[in-house]
Amino acid sequence: MATQFIAAEPVKPFRLPAACFKIGSFTALIGVSLGIYMGISHDHSLAPVHVHLNLIGWVSMFLFGLFYKAHPAAIGKVAIAQVLLSALGYIAMLSGLAGLLITAHPAFQPLTVIGSLMVWAGFVLFAFIVARVA
Ligand code: HEM
Ligand code: HEM
Helix, strand or coil: CHHHHHHHHHHHHHHHHHHHHHHHHHHHHHHHHHHHHHHHHCCCCCHHHHHHHHHHHHHHHHHHHHHHHHCHHHCCHHHHHHHHHHHHHHHHHHHHHHHHHHHCCHHHHHHHHHHHHHHHHHHHHHHHHHHHHC
């Protein structure tokens, strides 16, 4: 019983890094696939989407995960909000940006702007968390 309790305890704090790693590596798959499409088609019009999928979705999410893995004490409601804001933010930002670049329709602008502000807010929270814990 005691062994079970000890074994079960450390699992919970590590769920957030695992979520970051999974979101990051899945996004990397989409980002590099888009890169290959751009290379094959010689159509680089979605390059800004490719860049930010890879650098926010893959690199930054993975770095968030590594940070939370190294500092489990940082994991709490604020950290969960930080990861959610960042992940939902770049999905919104890059869906909006892809829509804008493909259709040039201004209807995609609010999604791009709101997503960008969510990503920004995610980085603000992250700086706050790092300053408090690291
Ligand atoms: C199979 C993998 C990849 C392929 C085929 C690929 C392909 C491309 C292509 C075709 C461009 C456009 C270049 C241009 O328009 O001048 C580009 C730009 C870029 N890619 Fe990738 N990419 C890949 C992976 C990655 C990864 C993993 C990252 C980041 C972690 C990344 C970051 C960038 C950046 C920052 C640019 C903009 C560079 C610039 O404007 O000079 N790419 N990529
Ligand atoms: C709220 C978040 C962000 C916004 C709104 C944003 C916006 C932009 C804009 C407007 C550009 C210029 C695009 C162009 O000239 O076509 C750009 C380029 C770039 N951004 Fe971001 N960015 C964000 C976050 C990031 C992050 C977190 C990274 C890296 C970790 C990053 C890496 C880059 C790079 C490497 C370029 C140059 C790409 C190129 O030359 O094609 N950005 N970004």
